[in-house]
Amino acid sequence: MSVQQVKLTDAEWQVMECLWAGDPMSGREVTQALEPKTGWSRSTILTLLSRLEAKGAVAGNSEGGKKLFSPLLGREDAALQETETFLDKVYHGSLSLMVSALTQRQALSPEEIRQLHQLLDGLEGGNRP
Amino acid sequence: MSVQQVKLTDAEWQVMECLWAGDPMSGREVTQALEPKTGWSRSTILTLLSRLEAKGAVAGNSEGGKKLFSPLLGREDAALQETETFLDKVYHGSLSLMVSALTQRQALSPEEIRQLHQLLDGLEGGNRP
DNA sequence: ATGCTGTGATTACAGATGTAGACAAAAAGG
DNA sequence: CCTTTTTGTCTACATCTGTAATCACAGCAT
Secondary structure (H helix, E strand, C coil), X not given: CCCCCCCCCHHHHHHXXXXXXXXXXXXXXXXXXXXXXXXXXXXXXXXXXXXXXXHCCEEEECCCCCXXXXXXXXXXXXXXXXXXXXXXXXXXXXXXHHHHHHHHCCCCCXXXXXXXXXXXXXXXXXXXX | CCCCCCCCCHHHHHHHHHHHHCCCECHHHHHHHHHHHHCCCHHHHHHHHHHHHHHCCEEEECCCCCCXXXXXXXXXXXXXXXXXXXXXXXXXXXXXXXHHHHXXXXXXXXXXXXXXXHHHHHHHHHHCC
C-alpha cells in the first residue's frame, strides 16, 4: 500500500524531485543538483533530507561512512495524493470541473487539448473489451 | 487585472469559500456557516478574516457599526492561480500529464471520463469556425 | 445611567516551514 | 600520523499557520 499520507512541503518536494530523478544520491549530489534552481545551502538540503527521512518519505543508507538517500515514497504516489487533495479543495474533487474552469479561461493551449483528446480516446479503446 | 498573487492557506480557503457562496457576510455569519464543517471558534474566523483583509483578498465594510466582509479575490481567479501552481509543481505544468497519471491509477470514475469527453467535444465544436 | 450582549481588534502561542550556522566524526591527502 | 576536506547531526531562528482567549466598545434592555 506504499507510504501513507505523507505531506510534502514545497521545499521538500523539490528535494524529492531530485531523488526521483537519480535514485540513490548523497547529500552533496542533491545539493549540487538543486544549487542552480534554488541556491540553497548544503545545510538546508541536509535538513530537508532529515525531515523527509523522519516522515518516512526517503530512506538513508549509511553503509561505509557515506550516506545515500533514496525515495521510499514513489513519485506516482506522491503526485496522486497531492492531486486528490488539490482537486478536493479547489474543485470539490471533480476533474471535469477543473478542466472546465481552465477552458473557460482559455488557459489551455490547443496542443494540450489535442493531447487530452488523444488520451481519452485511447482510454475508451482500452476499456472496451 | 484582479488581485495579484495572493496565496491562500487551507484554512483561509474555507473562509473564502464561504464568502464566495453568500457575498457580504458578517463575521458571525461566516462563523455559523463554518461551524458544522470546522468547529472553529468565532475568534479563529475573525483572525482568518483579518489576515485575508491584510492580504487584500477580502474587503471589510464597517458601515454603521457592524462590519461586512466581501471577497475581493474572485473564486475563478483564486482557483486558476492555485491550479497553475499545482500543475507546475506536480506535473510540470501539463494538464494531460495529470490526467494521464489519474487514468493510469484508475482514479477516474467512468462518469468523470464521460463528462470530460463531453467537455472536450463541446470545445471542439466551439473552436471550429 | 447601567449593566448585559454581540462584535471586531489585539494578543498569544504551539507547531510547521524555510533557511542556515556550528560542531563532530570520518575520509582523504601527504 | 596529522592536517585538510567532506559530510552528517544538532541547534537556531524568523516567519507562517492554525487556533483561540481576552479586551474593548457599541447598542439594547432595564
